[in-house]
Amino acid sequence: MKVNLRTGVDKLLFGMKQQDVKAIYGEPDREYKDDEENIIYVYNKEKFRLTFYSDEDLRLGYIISANPDLELFSNKIIGQKWGDVTAVLKENKITSFEKEPFDITDNYFNEDNWVIFQVEFDEVDTLELGAVFNSKDEFDWKF
Numbered sequence: 844m845k846v847n848l849r850t851g852v853d854k855l856l857f858g859m860k861q862q863d864v865k866a867i868y869g870e871p872d873r874e875y876k877d878d879e880e881n882i883i884y885v886y887n888k889e890k891f892r893l894t895f896y897s898d899e900d901l902r903l904g905y906i907i908s909a910n911p912d913l914e915l916f917s918n919k920i921i922g923q924k925w926g927d928v929t930a931v932l933k934e935n936k937i938t939s940f941e942k943e944p945f946d947i948t949d950n951y952f953n954e955d956n957w958v959i960f961q962v963e964f965d966e967v968d969t970l971e972l973g974a975v976f977n978s979k980d981e982f983d984w985k986f
Contacts, residue, residue, distance in 0.1 A: 844889075844912040846920070848937075848956040849975045850985045852891075852906050852913070857974035858984030859903040861895055899982060904974045913970055920970060925951070925962045 844853045851857050854867050864884065865871075868891075871884035880897040894905035911921045918931045932938070932953075940951040951960045961969035977983040 844908075844910055844914065846913055846915040846970065846972065848915070848958060848972070849983070851903075852908060852972060853889075855891075855893070855903065855906060856986035857903055857982070858986035860901060863986065864893060864903060902974075902982070902984060903986075904982065906972045907969060908972075909969045915970075920960070920967050923967055925949075925960070925965055925967060928960065928967050 846852050851859075855864065861882065861884070868886055868889060871893075872887040873883075873885035875883050876897075877883055877894070882895040882897070882901060884893040884895070885891070886893070890908050890910040892907040893903055894907075895901040896904040909921060911919070913919065913921050915928075916931050916935050918928075920928050929940075937953055937956065939955070940953055943950045943952065947963055949962045951962065952958070955975075957973040957975050959971035960967050961971070974982045974984065
């Protein structure tokens with residue numbers, strides 16, 4: 844399951860609507876609204892949590908996944924040591940991270956690609972990927 848920074852994951856592209864996602868993965872296992880009235884889809888098998896932004900005509904804008912088949916630059920990332928993942932990222936010129944600790948979890952955020960790696964016990968356990976902004980400070984939708 845390929846992670847495409849700035850674009851999406853697998854067949855998911857930022858900017859898709861709910862019906863586009865359902866056409867690929869079917870009905871979500873769970874659907875709810877968050878505090879900002881965004882619609883959240885949860886797909887258990889794929890280990891996806893997808894956010895459709897209410898203020899952006901319900902376009903897919905955020906993906907959280909713990910799928911062990913996620914690959915970034917042809918390398919698995921879930922369950923991998925953070926040092927091994929950073930080495931792959933560095934080879935691909937992604938070196939700037941803001942570290943934010945939460946209890947036993949460290950989040951490593953790269954703003955240029957709007958990606959967060961959640962690390963527990965020195966292993967990546969979750970990836971968060973968001974739609975990026977263009978030069979006009981608008982979302983750069985890919986769909």
